[in-house]
Amino acid sequence: MGWDVILILLSDGIANGAIYLLAGLGMVLIFSVTRVVFVPFGDVAVFSALSLAAFEGGKLPGTIWLVLTLAAVASLCEIGVLLRRREPQKIARAVLQYGVLPAVPCALAAVVAATQAPQLVQIVAAILLVVPVAPLAARILLQPIADASSLVLLMASLVMHFFLAGLGLMFMGPEGFRTQLLVDGMINLTPDFSVSMQTLLMVSAALVLSVLFFLFFERTVSGKALRATAVNRVGARLVGIRPARSAMLAYICASLLAGLIGVLIAPITTLYYDSGFTLGLKAFVAAIIGGLVSYPLTAVGALAVGIVESFGSFWSGALKDVIVFSLLIPVLLLRSYYATHSDEDEEEIDQ
Amino acid sequence: MKFFRALTSVFIAGTVTMAAPLASFAADLKVGFITSLSGSSSSLGIPYGKGFQAAVAYMPEVAGKKVDVVQLDDASDPTTAARNARKLIVEDKVDVLIGTPGTPSALAIAGVARELKTPFICIANAKLEGEEGAWMVTVPQPTPLMIQGVIDQMKLAGVKTVAYIGFADAWGDIVYDALSKAAPAAGIKVVANERYARTDTAVTGQVLKIVATHPDAVLTGTSGTPGALPYLALASRGYRGKLYGTHAIINPDFIRVGGAAVEGLVAPTGPVVVVDQLAASNPTRKIGLDFRAIYEKTFKTVPTDAFGPYSFDAWLLFADAAKRVGNKAQPGTPEYRTALRDAIVSSKEVVGTQGVYNYKPGQPFGSDQRAVVMVKLEKGQWKYLGQ
């Protein structure tokens, strides 16, 4: 294994790691606000990639129907809740929020699909199109059980993944898609080793977004409000933070992040309707290494997973996942040893 | 409470489904078709389903009898496939089973077919020999036959070393087996055996290892769109050797995703893929064109993959065997199934889209050299190279 091979594998690993990092950030964001491990995160990313592929093929993306269906159902749920609470005057605003607002990116997407819009517009349209998916799906499927035990939330999240992947298969078919490169060309770092611009784009996007995340959560009031909701829901309500609204905000941000990830990886990977699972899983691993609370450790975990995966596939392609997960266990042991471990971690199951 | 009631009704529905045998139309034939409409094999399963639909449209009546078709989805899971097979045989009392992509699922169905003594026409590349395979025939060409075609082409091109990269699944194993057995006889050395999972997004490590061995050619044991990944990776590493594939990658999405990286790829396939380039004397030409016509009529598009024709041929085999059984037994009875099985495993010169079939008891495959054509991918189209 010469140096050139090592460099190639390393750059590949770092590029994949950058993606896992972004996905990990999204997962930690949602978990820290809602205690939900959002498994369908990968599915949202895949939807954005497939929508972009549809634009490039001049077809109407199936995601439009997905978003419109979710919007309709969410509006109905919200109306039902408001009627039960006898607050009919809020119905108009609810319909606007859950019904009309998500339809805007759908309309934009329809326009983009019909005309031959430039690549940048297509990308923006694809990202915006999937932004409503996570919040709407969460509103319909997770909000009614928002205070359940974390095991129930985890199971709900897993089944949501099957649900969204199933919808993906129905609307977009079983075949894979790639999109055109966002930026073309290679850069020569050393005389025999070059890195594609796409890789550099991915890594820099990851860095920039991580820094933004950090600043948002540490320095802004909304960010701190989001963290407060995660630590103690009741306490947050007592100081005027609305947990449901914080959750929506978290889902919207995560959806945006997922959309971005989708368009970043679509040019270099063939994505299928069920590719979201492995993406979500690796991101989850990275998030766990960060203890689901620490962003810097999530970054370290993501890079580690990417690099180990890259070298592992060199060593044995078929057993690559075994290598990644076997090495995970000692890391977890180390991490668990150093994590603060309180008895409050034990939770009763729902009765 | 409402929920409770709803759940009870589901329970009852389930029990009724289990308990009540469905009425069987004694005079009509019944066919059970299992395919994967969801899950990891769906990219093959859905085309298989379409081919089957075309076949039913082509020949709705067999041996003068109406045919009832029951189709089930096995979600690419062998346990579900076995359960479906059992359901079709016990509940729907089908006379023959046809199905399914994915070797493990097909083997699972074969087990049930053997236990319940129902003939099974397998459209995946699975084989069971001797006593175990007494109730099953396999439609697709045997992989060694196809690989021999590839080896012959390699010999022609002067290839001395070949690297292999395939799926980490049964198909990858089958192709590698065939390659490692056929290559030495032609003086070709297999220098690498790399694998990757269908769902993997990158094969950088594997391709780096392959490129390091400087092979003259690379053969992939993959299928469908995920099969394009190694070619893309090889192209990005600047590999300039010859590219070969198997008949499982003949599908338009593969070409779409592969783009320039798969230009010049040589693969074996069945004659139907290049039917309009076949000579007029080729026995499969007429039925291949018929297939194309009925497919266009049913789906309003041209058939572009090589999977659908296998289900079409399965139907033809069934029809031919049923004709020979005639009225010797009553459909829906165990005697009919045994008679049908005997007829299927002794099929002679049944002309299908993917070749001419001849079966013998104890031998799973029925294809011969007429079932293999070599094609080359040029500018997004498969060009006929020869047989």
Added chain:
Amino acid sequence: MNASIFRKLGVVAAVLLALAPLLLGGFGIGLMNDIGIGALVALGLVMLTGIGGVTSFGQAAFVGIAAYSTAWLTTTWHVSAWLGLPFALVLTALAALLIGMLTLRLGSHFLPISTIAWGLSVPLVLSNIEALGLHTGITNIAPVRIAGWSLQDGGAMYYLIWACVGLACWFCRNLLQSRQGRALRSLRGGSALLSSVGADAYRLRLQLFVFAALLSALAGWLYAHNNRYVSPSPFDVHASIEFLLMAVMGGLGQLPGALIGAGIVILLKNSLQDVLPLISERGGQLEVIVFSLLFLLLLHRARAGFCGFVLRHMGSRLKPILPPQIAVAQPLAMRQQPLAGSKILSVQGAVKRFGGLVAVNQVSFDVSAGEIVGLIGPNGAGKSTMFNLVTGAASLTHGSVHFLGTDVTKLSQRAVARLGMARTFQHVKLRPQMTLLDNVALGAHLRTRAGLLAAGLRLDRAEEARIFHEARVQLARIGLQGREHELAGALPLGTQRMLEIARALVADPVLLVLDEPAAGLRHAEKQALGELLRQLRRQGVTILIVEHDMDFVMKLVDRLVVMNFGSKLMEGNPAAVRRDPQVQAAYLGGTA
């Protein structure tokens, strides 16, 4: 209505199951076989996840190890399927032991992902082994035979599978109602609770883990010889997730939940397969979508699964069944209590540092048998830390603690409990869903020995009777006789505190250590508590009470040790302490 209605329902269900093959067709029997196999794995999950708190995404891997073991053994060596059973069980148990020892020490977030890790790895490794048929698997596995007759004929495997399910249910039910079972049901209460009664949470989890793996192994053996074909894909993470779905749908908290959940999932999938193609041409693809939606709707309405739903709507009307009050020939052995007046606890120069903060600074005091000693001080004085140092919950930086002549400075909570120190908690740690009797009986953990196997096979009935006799005695002592059947979660706080004391008393302690027992109690409750403690002292129980409320302890204790800012301020009888100007200054903030 008595909870024995469930017992009757169980008998009815058993009869129906026995008669089912006569009523159902071949396919129905096939479905029931699948349900039975799934129920075995789900049963393991109810025990492991529902009760033990270990969310496992890897049970299908154990099914796979067992299935492949028996498949390999019977096809390569042509031996009877019955030999494959112990082979599969042993191999799976070893694998589970290895994996459990590596991963069960992980904390709550990290553990599930470690289960995904090996849940993913095991099928991948299996599919890369040449001798196991790589990805194609092993075909033509021999069926199970009895006296030369194959169980495959006539669907007789049904009886074998459901006999196994029945046995497993019986074993689990016995296990949960035993000494080990009470400890297992306390796993979700935290390791502090378990350590205080002398149980090792890690060892309990490991036992449970291997047990659940053995149930999965049994399912794997049955799967291999029923389907007679194994390949890697039915044992991957998706299968594990489906088993977990079964357990959640049926109800993680109840054993029947496993069977009901397995039934719901498999029958629902079957019904959808029949119904959906009639509605739409894309029926196959709709199955997953509709199934997921139905599951999520179920979760909305019934978070605790089907069984939880039923219990919630009927539970309030049910009286739990109590174990019968049998006269015991020989009650549990009592400890040799030390002579009154002898020194039992001796703390010398205890120092505890947390980084730069000195929480406890050179504190020394003694406790002699038969007296009540109070450890008091204002907030932040270091009382809780001192308490933890005495009970072994925290380790000393310097100094020593001697208990009954033994140096316990370096010993764990469990070891200290074994020597005869019983404690209560400031934040009450009771099991809210267990009865008062069960909660109190937990305290007898160290006085008895029946393990998992004896409990499951019901060999521990005599010992159980003795435990309950003792528990009833202690319940009477604190004035709660006749209320054994109530659930602990329904009690008011004062009564819960007393119940904890009863649990501590069941351990037959030499020293009873109470952590702020009066905190948060109403006046009447405090009086009742004080009366109880005085009564206990009259009966010769030695008590060390850490308390913040001056008023409460003054009327109660023989001697007081006063702490302030980590150091011992003074020691003496209540009157002397009250007069002391330093104490007054500490509590009231004196003038300089």
